[in-house]
Amino acid sequence: MDHQIYILVIEDELEVMDALVKDLEEFEQKFPVESANNAEEAEQVVQGIANSGDEVGLILCDHVLPGKNGVDFLISMESNQLFTDSRKVLVTGQAGLEDTIEAINKAHLDHYIAKPWKKEGFQKVVVDQLTSFVIKKGYNPLEFMSVLNSIRLAEALRGSQLTDH
Amino acid sequence: MERGFLNNRETILSFIKRAISESEELQTMVVPFSRGDILFKQGDSLKYLYLLLKGSVGLNRRNEDGYSLDLLKLEPGHFVGIMAFSTGKDSLTTGKALEDSEALKISQTELETYLNDHPRLRHPLQQLMMSNMADRFMKNLQLESKMHQLNEKLEEEGEQLKEAYKQLEESHQKLVHQEKMATLGELVAGFAHEVNNPASALLRSSESLITNFEKLSDNDSLSGMFTIGLKSAPMSSVDIRERMISAQKRFPWVSERSLIRKIAQMPDSAHVLIESTRKKVPIEKMVQQFEAGKFIHNIQVASERIANLVKSLKSYSRQDNNEAELIDVRNGINDTILVLSNRLKYLDVHLELLDIPKTKGHLGELNQVWTNIIVNACDVLPNGGMLVIKTKAEGEHKIIIEISDNGPGIPEELIDRIFEPNFTTKNQGAKFGLGLGLAISNEIVRQHGGFIRASNKKEGGAKFEIILPVKLT
Amino acid sequence: MKLNTTQRIGLLAGVFGLIVPFFLNIAGLSEAGHVALGIFFLAAAFWMFEPFPIYATSVLVIFLQVLLLSKEGLIFTSSDSSYSPDSYTAFIGTLANPIIILFLGGFVLAEAAVKYNLDKNLTRILLKPFGSKPKFILLGLMVVTGILSAFMSNTATTAMMMTVILPIVARLENNDPLKIGLALSIPFAANIGGIATPIGTPPNAVVIGALSQQGINIPFGEWMILATPLVLVALFFVWILLLGMFKPKTDSVQIDMSGSFNTTKNAWLLYIAFGLTVLFWITESFHGIKSAIIALIPVVFLTLTGVVTKEDIRKLPWEVLWLVAGGISLGISMKSTGLAEWIVGSIEWNTFGSITLLVVFSGVAILMSNFLSNTVTATLLIPLAVSLATSGVAGEGFNLIIVSLVIGMSASMAMMLPISTPPNAIAMSTGAIETKQMAKAGISVGIFGLVLVILYAIFYWPLFLN
Structure with missing residues (x-):
């Protein structure tokens, strides 16, 4: 890989952010984690990532945030062509049905994680989403097999006309 | 003739x-x-x-x-x-x-x-007929006026009925509300009991964990890291990002990003400790000790938050017995604010609770008044809007509670109607029944011998003043 | 594009290698031979250090030969006593060499097989008789991998088999050595299985291409007769080796491959095309129709019926064809300029016995292809061996076909490192094995492979080749 694929976490409660980042630690050797406490900060972070030629593979976003809420942030990410492919996940205990429907329809929400989350289920979602991202982007699956879903990556590899040389 | x-x-x-x-x-x-x-x-x-x-x-x-x-x-x-x-x-x-x-x-x-x-008969008969007709006409007139009287009476009774119905409706709403609050109170009491158990288990366990940890590590620098972690509050992501850059400069030999992030979240004292033990203790171990401390700190903060929330929820929704008690209104206001903290999270809340005398009253009922007014304000305020709550005493016999905001204010054409029962500008029943209406608030305040006044501030925003008499008996 | 240090060295060495012979005057080597030597140096340096993708180097090689060595090129416009230049069509014609067409047929079949899940469904059926005992499951997986990789690319076979074994690996207990055994068995079996047919892996193509330039045609079926027994023994050895090295703890392994054969019209057309083509290939010696011609059957049939579409054709691994063509093309000028002869002549070959020579070629091929592409290894070594054999300096018993087979098959026996072959890289990236474990097993296979190839070269192949 000639560039980084970031995981972006947006959460305003610092203790909760701590716990989220801790559960993402295992991915950090392949996917550096960036964090933001509100949507405005996240927009700056995302811009910085884009400016250095890197990508955001996965956005994990709380809904109730000071200022712009999580769903609105995800919608703005969806409409930015740099981040349309970024996988978008809502991590919240507070989004109502309407917000969630809006997120699914307008931000193409890929997954919803309800708080409180469990590490195993949380990490499975992260693995699945990042795997989808890597496959969609057509990156070399071999680089990610040891961290992500190796079966799905092998399946992608099978369809990609690999050859001997 | x-x-x-x-x-x-x-x-x-x-x-x-x-x-x-x-x-x-x-x-x-x-x-x-x-x-x-x-x-x-x-x-x-x-x-x-x-x-x-x-x-x-x-x-x-x-x-x-x-x-x-x-x-x-x-x-x-x-x-x-x-x-x-x-x-x-x-x-x-x-x-x-x-x-x-x-x-x-x-x-x-x-x-x-x-x-x-028989011309002799002709005349009397005609006369008799005329008289008969006149009788009937007279009767008709009498009937007409009687009917009018009856109508008037009916209307009067209708008015009285309307009034009675209105009163009935008010007291019904109040009863429903009281019933709701009573149910809520019962639920909360049970819930609080259930939550307090795990919360205190969390608190106690984390304390025991601290002593265990301290005894476990035989190395001074390791237990030092643990203690520092224990005192470290989590950092905002902006701070973390900034400190990650300086941490990378300070510890150039650390290549793992997640490790640098953890180091960035340490206070400088921990950095000094890491540098001084670089040759003796692997940095991963030092960081793990710090993290252990930090996570126990997080457990404590979180479980204390649960305990506080439960406490104020309990006192907020407590069952008033019928006897009025000597209360400090400010306690109720503080509880209300804690219970509503989720909604007030992104508002700028100013409290100016000056000393006020205690008064006889129902704290739980009055909390409903604050809740109604504050929730209404939350509904119209944008993120970052301002909410000001003041209490002051006027002489020895009057307490004034003022709740104001810098929102759009109350439309002038509605300002006289807002205390009417069933008045609402939003879909009723959409929210759990905390904001059951200003009519109830009005009624509660009236029963305490006071009154509510709503107005718009000159500089914009709504203002509610609640004036309560100080009652000692 | 940023080059690392090794790549920079390769780039410099290649450019230097191309230019230097122009300024030398080597006795006994023609003028054209000097040019060919320069191109050979460049190709070797570029292929070994990969400053550019190897297929790019291959096209570059073809282009340089057209430019510097063809009749239409810049230097040799007319024949003289020392060199009669080939037409440029000889060089670019390698892109349509029969072996390239044979591979194209194989690619189309493999592509369609993956598209209609034939590979997975065959695996499912073929694995059934092997039960649930771990050692037989391991054997079954290897046999299936071997069979599939004989007709599909080793790499594609490995990728498909990974989707079969990874769920098993995930269910095994963490410390069960069977995990490692399984993860190693697939790439090893795929590497070895590729030897079995001419279309199994590109080094085979290089061998067949080089031999055909000498007027020697090896029919598809005959190659299989020569190679399959060797493949079977090698697979058996790997099976025993892996069982010994990584003794399974569990006593039952469940493979849950569900699915059913695709029964659409297109799928049936594919099955028919696949079956017929393979049947005609294997029976080439009976009917005499060249395998490259037969290879056109699936290409024609599957594209006419729309089973294989434009999109599928675009996805074919064309770069492999370029790679092989570049190798064949390099062989042409090495021979016609007298370069190969000169190289052969400059070494005192007759001091070695012919068996020693075979051992050396096999050893060098295995060693080289552990670090380089198998095809490149074969490409660089085979012209040498061909010249050696045709010049007769190596003496009696040093058979042209045998030495080519030794080199070609030895190149496929390299599986020591993750970089040795793409199948190894896939297995490694799953995280189930450590490099150390792969190296240990890979070295054993390499040594055994060398012995095996030499034994076959001495005792088995001569039975069919005289």
């Missing part, structure tokens, strides 16, 4: 009776009726006209809905069936003898004959 002497119905009747006694022909026309005999039925077309000589006849009408109504009681000297007879239309009523009676039964042709052949 030359024939004025015939005006009196009885006089005319006696004149007619005399005429009957003088004429055999007329005598044959006198018909007796026993009580209950039907003279004619509603809907009959009448061939005969009856002049009642003795006894009485009732006129009765059955309406289309089947309701039967007694209209008139006719006495001697009255014609029976005169309306139908003279108009030629079907009878509107049923004529029935109310007692044993006698009447002169006159057919159409006979009547004309008599009128023509």
Whole structure:
């Protein structure tokens, strides 16, 4: 890989952010984690990532945030062509049905994680989403097999006309 | 008038009776009726006209809905069936003898004959008819005015009923609300008990964990890291990012990003400790110790938050017994704010709670007042909006609570209506019933002997003032 | 594009290698031979250090030969006593060499097989008889991998088999050595299985291409007769080796491959095309129709029926064809310029016995292809061996076909490192194995492979080749 694929976490409660980042630690050797406490900060972070030629593979976003809420942030990410492919996940205990429907329809929400989350289920979602991202982007699956879903990556590899040389 | 002497119905009747006694022909026309005999039925077309000589006849009408109504009681000297007879239309009523009676039964042709052949009778009969008509008209007028009186009375009673209904509605709403709060209170009491157990287990366990940890690590620098972690509050992501850059400079030999992130979240004292033990203790171990401390710190903060939340939820929704107690209104305001903290999270809340005397009242009920007003403000305020709550005493006998915001204010055309029951600008029932309406708030304050005043501030935003008297007994 | 240090060295060495022979005057080597030597140096340096993708180097090689060595090129416009230049069509014609067409047929079949899940469904059926005992499951997986990789690319076979074994690996207990055994068995079996048919892996193509330039045609079926017994023994050895090295703890392994054969019209057309083509290939010696011609059957049939579409054709691994063509093309000028002869002549070959020579070629091929592409290894070594054999300096018993087979098959026996072959890289990236474990097993296979190839070269192949 000639560039980084970031995981972006947006959460305003610092203790909760701590716990989220801790559960993402295992991915950090392949996917550096960036964090933001509100949507405005996240927009700056995302811009910085884009400016250095890197990508955001996965956005994990709380809904109730000071200022712009999580769903609105995800919608703005969806409409930015740099981040349309970024996988978008809502991590919240507070989004109502309407917000969630809006997120699914307008931000193409890929997954919803309800708080409180469990590490195993949380990490499975992260693995699945990042795997989808890597496959969609057509990156070399071999680089990610040891961290992500190796079966799905092998399946992608099978369809990609690999050859001997 | 030359024939004025015939005006009196009885006089005319006696004149007619005399005429009957003088004429055999007329005598044959006198018909007796026993009580209950039907003279004619509603809907009959009448061939005969009856002049009642003795006894009485009732006129009765059955309406289309089947309701039967007694209209008139006719006495001697009255014609029976005169309306139908003279108009030629079907009878509107049923004529029935109310007692044993006698009447002169006159057919159409006979009547004309008599009128023509017996000029002596003609005049009295005409007079009698006129008198009958006049009677009926008088009666009509009386009825008309009676009806008017009745209508007025009905209207008055309607008003009273409306008022009573309104009161009923208010007290019903209040009852429902009280019932809701009582249920909530019970739920919360049970819930608080259940939550307090795990919360205290969390708190206690984390304390034990701390002592265990301290005993476990035999290395001073490791236990030092743990202690530092224990005192470290989590950092904002902006700070973390900034400190990650400087941490990378300070510890260039650390290549793992997640490790740098953790180091960045340490205070400088921990950095010094890491540098001083670089050769002796692996950095991963030092960081793990710090993290252990930090996570225990997070557990403590979180479980304390749970405990506090439960405490204020309990006192907020507590069941008032009917007896008023000596209360400090400010406690209730503080509880309310804690309970609503989720909604107030992104508002700028200013409290100016000056000393106020205690007063007798129901704290739980008054909390509903603060809740209603604050929730209404939350609904209209944008993120970062300002909410100001002030308390002050006016003299020794009055407490003023002022809740104001910098939102759009109350539309002027609505400001007089907001305390009416069922007044709302939002869909009712959309939110869990904390904001059940200002009417209840108004009622609660009124029962405490005070009143609420709503107004718009000159600089914009709504202001609610609650004035309560200080009651010591 | 940023080059690392090794790549920079390769780039410099290649450019230097191309230029230097122009300024030398080597006795006994023609003028054209000097040019060919320069191109050979450049190709070797570029292929070994990969400053550019190897297929790019291959096209570059073809282009340089057209430019510098063809009749239409810049230097040799007419024949003289020392060099009669080939037409440029000889060089670019390698892109349509029969072996390239044979591979194209194989690619189309493999592509369609993956598209209609034939590979997975065959695996499912073929694995059934092997039960649930771990050692037989391991054997079954290897046999199936071997069979599939004989007709599909080793790499594609490995990728498909990974989707079969990874769920098993995930269910095994963490410390069960069977995990490692399984993860190693697939790439090893795929590497070995590729030897079995001419279309199994590109080094085979290089061998066949080089031999055909010498007028020697090896029919599809005959190759299989020569190679399959060797493949079977090698697979058996790997099976025993892995069972010994990584003794399974569990006593039952469940493979849950569900699915059913695709029964659409297109799928049936594919099955028919696949079956017929393979049948005709294997029976080439009976009917005499060249395998490259037969290879056109699936290409024609599957594209006419729309089973394989434009999109599928675009996805074919064309770069492999370029790679092989570049190798064949390099062989042409090495021979025609007298370069190969000169190289052969400059070494005192007759001091070695012919068996020693075979051992050396096999050893060098295995060693080289552990670090380089197998095809490149074969490409660089085979012209040498061909010249050696045709010049007769190596003496009697040094058979042209045998030495080519030794090199070609030895190149496929390299599986020591993750970089040795793409199948190894896939297995490694799953995280189930450590490099150390792969190296240990890979070295054993390499040594055994060398012995095996030599034994076959001495005792088995001569039975069919005289």
